[in-house]
Amino acid sequence: MDINILIITALSIGFIHTLIGPDHYLPFIILGKARNWSLAKTGWITLICGMGHVLGSVLLGLLGVAFGFALNRLEGIEAIRGELASWLLIGFGIAYGAWGLRLGLRASEHTHDHDHDAGDHHQHRHHHLGGHAHLHGDTKSYAPWVLFVIFVLGPCEPLIPMLMYPAAQGNWMDVLLVSMAFGVTTILTMLVVVVGTALGIMNVKLDFMERYIHALAGLIIAISGLSIKIFGL
DSSP states (O other): OOOOHHHHHHHHHHHHHHHOOGGGHHHHHHHHHHTTTHHHHHHHHHHHHHHHHHHHHHHHHHHHHHHHHHHHHEEEHOOOOOOOHHHHHHHHHHHHHHHHHHHHHOOOOEEEEEEOSSSSSSEEOOOOOTOOTTTTOOOOOOOHHHHHHHHHHHHOOTHHHHHHHHHHTHHHHHHHHHHHHHHHHHHHHHHHHHHHHHHHHHTTTOOOGGGGGHHHHHHHHHHHHHHHHHHOO
């Protein structure tokens, strides 16, 4: 097969595979909004996770060639990785959403009446967040690391067959070119969608729903994980 055809195929599939898979961008968009990340931080986290996502499948393909694994065996391993990644994304979304719901309920302000001996009567509003707690979470967060692990485990199924052909023939330069074409397209598509959407919603106010932003983030992350299982995205 001509290397130009492989590269064009890798570019096309990398773009389509990323765009139709909401798990490639929704977690970064909604977590960036929930945790009030800057555009630069959102972009860097997306970039690092995208690189781990692509490199995981490239290394698997190269190991498959080195150990003489058949294509169907590698695809079976990718399917297992996909199952694991989707369940981890669902579990992370549920756990994060539960934490966010608890935080939102504690952030709900309510009124107390106060009477004093001098006949003074007044009201004050307060919430049950701790003195150092913040609605958008602590600056130290494990969420980016959790996403990174999930994305490293997450497979790039279309990449494996495209790598196997030149690798089986020992054309390592072609393997590199195909990997770069697929990887760069995948990561750039992720970055454009994530940063573009984050830029559009960063100043959007959710009013009374603002205190439940983390719960909403967890729900959306869980749904993106479910979409992998239900629709095979």
